[in-house]
Amino acid sequence: MIICMRQGATKGNAEHVIQAVKDAGLEPAPLFGTERTVIAVLGDERDLDMKKFRAMDGVEKVMPVLRPYRLVSRESHPEDTVVDFGDGVKIGGNNPIAIMAGPCSVETEELLLEIAQEMKKRGVQFLRGGAFKPRTAPYAFQGHGEEALKWMKRAAEKTGLKVVTEIMDTQHVDMMADYIDMYQVGARNMQNFELLKALGRKQKPVLLKRGMSADLDEFLLAAEYIAKEGNSHIVLCERGIRTFCKYSRNTLDLNVIPWVKKMSHLPIIVDPSHGTGSYDMVKPMAMAGVAAGADGLIIEVHPKPEEAWSDGDQSITYKTLDDVLDGINKIAVVMGR
C-alpha cells in the first residue's frame, strides 16, 4: 500500500498516518519528497480496510500494491488448474477446447433429448440449458425449474453428456446437486456473495460468469469467494460486458482471456452467444476467442431459433453449429489444443 499525502499536509498529518499504519501491524516507510510526502507500507495489506487511511486528514490517495486475491492468483499457484469432470472430460491446461452447447431455456423433455443427441453426435461434451431463468422482465418465461433438471439428467444419462445449468438461489444448492455436473453462476449473480459461499462449500465444479460491469479484480475476487470456502473446481466465463456500444447486445471482451491467464491459474471459456447477442456473430467471435487462448466455449443452439422460448436471436441451428465447430477446430489446431 502506498499512501500519498496532499501537498499542503502537515507533518502532524503524516505522523498520524504513520502511527495508524503501525497500529495495523504493518511497517511504514515514509518518503519526504519536495512536492509531497509519500508513505510506503510494507506487509500484507489485504486484511485491512485501506479506505480508512483515505479518511485521514491530509491524505490524497491510497494505492494498493498487492492484487487483492490469493488462492486464485497465478503467483500462489503457477500451474494451470484443470477441472476434471470424469469420463475423460477436462477443462484447462492443454486439454482440448471444451464445448458446452444446448438451448437457452429447457422447453420440453422431447426437444431437450433431441438436442442432446445432436450435440453428442458433434462431439460436444456438455449440455447447457436453463431450468431457472434470470429474465429482465417478470412477464418473461422463468423456466420449468426442478422439472427441467430431471429432463436434463435423463438426457445426460442417455447421451453421456455432462450437464451445466444456472443456479439462482442459495436454497437450490442441495437440490440441484443431484441432477447436474456443474453449477453455472450467471452474470447478474457474480457478486451474490451468499450464493458464492454456498457453492464454495460443495465440491462440484462451478462455471462463474463475469458480471456485466465486473473489472478483472472483481471477477477473480468472486472466484476467490468460492475458493476460500474450499472449492477450487472453478471455470471462469467471459460473456460480454456492458459498454456504450449499442450495435451489439453486449461487448464481448476477449482481452480478459490473456489477462486471466496471466493473473490466475483458473481456466476460462467464452460465451459468444450472450457476448454478441446475434446468431451471425457467433462463429467469428468463437474463433477469435479460441485464438485469444480460451479453454472452451458455451453456445446456444436450437433447432428452430425462431420458435425458441428465449434468446432466439442469438441461438444457432444444428447446421450453423457444424460450421462454427469447423472454424473452432481449425483454430484449435493452431493453438495446439
Add this chain to the structure above:
Amino acid sequence: MIICMRQGATKGNAEHVIQAVKDAGLEPAPLFGTERTVIAVLGDERDLDMKKFRAMDGVEKVMPVLRPYRLVSRESHPEDTVVDFGDGVKIGGNNPIAIMAGPCSVETEELLLEIAQEMKKRGVQFLRGGAFKPRTAPYAFQGHGEEALKWMKRAAEKTGLKVVTEIMDTQHVDMMADYIDMYQVGARNMQNFELLKALGRKQKPVLLKRGMSADLDEFLLAAEYIAKEGNSHIVLCERGIRTFCKYSRNTLDLNVIPWVKKMSHLPIIVDPSHGTGSYDMVKPMAMAGVAAGADGLIIEVHPKPEEAWSDGDQSITYKTLDDVLDGINKIAVVMGR
C-alpha cells in the same frame, strides 16, 4: 413492436413474419416502402419474446414500442406513490425530504446507539447500517449478521428511528422482518430475481438500489418484480453507476431522478456516499440530488471515519453532517419540500 426487414428480404420472408405475428395473437400492419419493408405490430407485445422475430430470415431489427413495465409505470398510476412507515414518516409525493443516515457497518451496539441518538437529534428519520455486508473481497469484514439486527432494533426503540438495512439472501427474509422497517436491496443484487420475488411477497417497504450497470428500464423492471408479487411499497435509490471515469469511485447519475419521475410513480432517493465514494463530495451532490427532484437521501455517517470498519473514505462526521443537512434544507425549501 416494429419489425424492420433487411433490404434484400424476400416477399416470402415478410409473409413468414406476418404469419408469426398473427400466430402470437397480435395484428400485423405491413408497410412496403421503397427501401425496405417494415411490419408494425398492434397489440401488447410485452407478453412475448420479441427476440424470436429477430431470428427469422430477412429480419434486420426488432424495436419495442411499449415500455416493458406496467405496475410501476406512471401511465398505469398517474399519482405519486407515497410509502408510509407510520408515526408520520412518509417518503414520496410532497412529503419532506427523507433522511437515512448511519454507519456503513454496524460495529458495536454502543457505537450504534450513540450514532442513532446523534441522528435523532438532527431530525434524521431512518437509521441505516450494515449487518450483512456485500464486500468485494472475501477477506473483508462481512458484518455481524443477526446480532447487529438486534442492536439496530434496540437502537430504533430507544430513539424512535426507523431501521433500514441490506438483505443479501432469500433465506433471511423472514428472520429480518422482525427487526427492521425497510429491506434494502443492494446494487449487486438488483437483478437477484429470487430475492426480489421473495420481498414482493412481504408487505414491508423495500429500498431498491440501482445496479451498477442498470439502465432505466432494467431498474424499473426490477421494481416490477417486487410489485408483481403484491408489494407496492418500493422506494428506488440512485447510488452511482459504473462508467469509464476513474476520478470518482462511481458516477452518481442524477439524470435518472427526473426520468424516474416521468416514467414511474415510485419515489426515488439518492446515495451521495456510495455515489461519489468521497466524504468531501457528499454535500454538493446531496444538494444537487434534491435540486434534481429526489425524495430523500441516504448518507454514511461515522464519528471517526478513519476508524470505521468499512467505507471510511466516504463517511462523514457529525459535524460535516450538520453542514450537509443545512445545505439540503435550503434546497428543500426551494423545492417546496
Add this chain to the structure above:
Amino acid sequence: MIICMRQGATKGNAEHVIQAVKDAGLEPAPLFGTERTVIAVLGDERDLDMKKFRAMDGVEKVMPVLRPYRLVSRESHPEDTVVDFGDGVKIGGNNPIAIMAGPCSVETEELLLEIAQEMKKRGVQFLRGGAFKPRTAPYAFQGHGEEALKWMKRAAEKTGLKVVTEIMDTQHVDMMADYIDMYQVGARNMQNFELLKALGRKQKPVLLKRGMSADLDEFLLAAEYIAKEGNSHIVLCERGIRTFCKYSRNTLDLNVIPWVKKMSHLPIIVDPSHGTGSYDMVKPMAMAGVAAGADGLIIEVHPKPEEAWSDGDQSITYKTLDDVLDGINKIAVVMGR
C-alpha cells in the same frame, strides 16, 4: 512515481530500474518488502514518459503520484480564476451564475436577432449559436459559416450580448476573432491539440467542453494545452459523457463540478441541453448543476423547436426558459450567487 516490481523479479531487474531512474535525473527510494520490491521515485515525474519503466523486465506496474497538470491546478493557483468579458460580465469566483443561451444552429439573421432580443430581456449575458456545426452525418446541415458569424456580431452589437460559438479548425482562428467574444471548443475537439495550441496563442476566452469519454485528468490537461501557450482565459463545460445508459442521449456528469473546483482554479459551467438531450430534462438538471456548484449554464433555446434545423428535441421555448431561469435563480440565491 511508484514502480512496483513483480513477485518473481530479480535483484538485477530492480537494479536496472534504479539506474534508469537515476539516469532520468530522479531519486530512487527502493523498498524491499517480503512480497515484492517497490521503488518510490522522488522528484518531478511529469517531464518523463513513465511508460518506458513499465517496459522494463520485472516491472508490474507504474503509478504516478503527481497530477499531470500544473498551470490549471488548484495547488499552483489557490484562488478561483475569474474570466472577465468586459461590461461587467464575469464568469467564476463569486460572480452571478452566467447564462449563455440561443439556438443550436444560427438559421437566419432575422431569427437570430429575435432570439438575441428575447435573451437580452431575460437577463441572459451570452448569445450562443452554431455557425460551424459538427454533425455526426455529412448529410446534416453543416452551418452557415462566416456569414452566420456576421449575423451574430450584429445581433450582439444591437443587444449588448456577448457571443460564444464553436470553432472547428485551426484555419478559422484569426477569422473568427473579429466576430466573437469567446471561442467554444466542442466535445469532439477536446483533444484536437493543434486547435488547443492555436487558441492558447490568442488572448480571447475559450469555452472548453469536456470530451464524451474524457476523464478528469484529460479534461484538465486539454485546458493545460491552452494555458501553456499563454492563454489563461479558460472556462470549462460539462456537457454529458458517454455511458452504457440509453435512456438519455448523454449522461450529464455533475460529479465533475465539485471535483474541478477541488483540483483546479478554473470556472466550470453546465450544458443541460446536450447533457440530457431532452427539452423536459433541462430544468431539473440546470437546477442540480447550480446546486452542485457550477458557475454558469449554456442552454439551447428556439422559439419553435419543432422547426429548428438541428437539436429541436433538446431546445426549449422562451416560455420554458422563463421557468428554467426562475428555478436557476432560486438555487443561485441558496448558493450565494
Add this chain to the structure above:
Amino acid sequence: MIICMRQGATKGNAEHVIQAVKDAGLEPAPLFGTERTVIAVLGDERDLDMKKFRAMDGVEKVMPVLRPYRLVSRESHPEDTVVDFGDGVKIGGNNPIAIMAGPCSVETEELLLEIAQEMKKRGVQFLRGGAFKPRTAPYAFQGHGEEALKWMKRAAEKTGLKVVTEIMDTQHVDMMADYIDMYQVGARNMQNFELLKALGRKQKPVLLKRGMSADLDEFLLAAEYIAKEGNSHIVLCERGIRTFCKYSRNTLDLNVIPWVKKMSHLPIIVDPSHGTGSYDMVKPMAMAGVAAGADGLIIEVHPKPEEAWSDGDQSITYKTLDDVLDGINKIAVVMGR
C-alpha cells in the same frame, strides 16, 4: 422512421405530426393502436433532422429505420473494397493480412532506418511512425514534425515499404502528401470533420481509427465524410474503446470486425498495441483479431522499448515481433488469407 406518440397524446397531436411528415416530403402511415398511435414514415429519412419530430407535442420517441450512411454501406456496394497502394500492396478482399509496423514516435533518422530494414526483412509492408504526436499532456514529446516525414520518406525509398503516419491538422494535408502513402486519422480526431473533409478531397488512402467512444454508426459516418468528398480509399482501424475496465489501457473491441464486414464494404485492421496497452497482450489479441476477420494489423515495434520516447510499455521487440508474426501467419492460413 417510426414516430411513437405518448399514451395520452391527442388526435390533434398526431395530425400535426402527420402534416409535418408530409411537409418534409415523406409519406406518413399512421397506425392507431389500442395502447398508442404509431406513425410509420415511408421514404428516405436520412436527409432530414429527425430530432425535430421529437420536439412536437405528444411525441414519445422517434426511431430511425435506415442506417444513416450510404456510400460506405454494404447495401450500396456489395463487393469488398480493396485499397491498392501499388507495387502489389493491397488491403481488403482476399488479399493477405497487411502488416504495418514501426515505432510509436519517429526518434532519429538512423533508428528509423534500422527499424525499417528490420521490418522489411520480416515481410512487413507498411512502416508506421509518429511525426506529429497527439499526446494527452502538453509536456510530453510532440514529435519531430516535417523533419520526421523526410526521414520516413527516405527510409521508405531505401526499403520499399509504404509509409503511414498520423495527420493532426487540416493545414498539413498538402505538405504531408509528398512524403507519405497513407494518412492516419487518430482516434481523437475521428470526428474532426474539417480534417475528414479535407482528406476526402485527396485521392490518397486514409487509415481511419475508431474514436474511443464511437459506436458503429458514428465510425462508419466518419468514413462517409471522407467518401462523400470523393475519396473512397479508406481503411478502418479498431484500436480499443473506452469502457469501465481499468485492467487494460483500452478495451480492444473485436466484435466490431464482423459487424463492419456485415454493414460495410470497407476493409478494417486491428491495432493490438493501443488496443491493449501492454506488450505481452499483443500476440494473443493480434491472433484473435485475424481470427475475427481483420484485414491487417498495425503494431508498435521498438528495438529497446524501455528507451522509447513514447508508448514503451506497449511496444514489442524484433524478437517478439517474430513470434507475433508466426502466430498471425498460422491464423491467416486458417482464414484463407
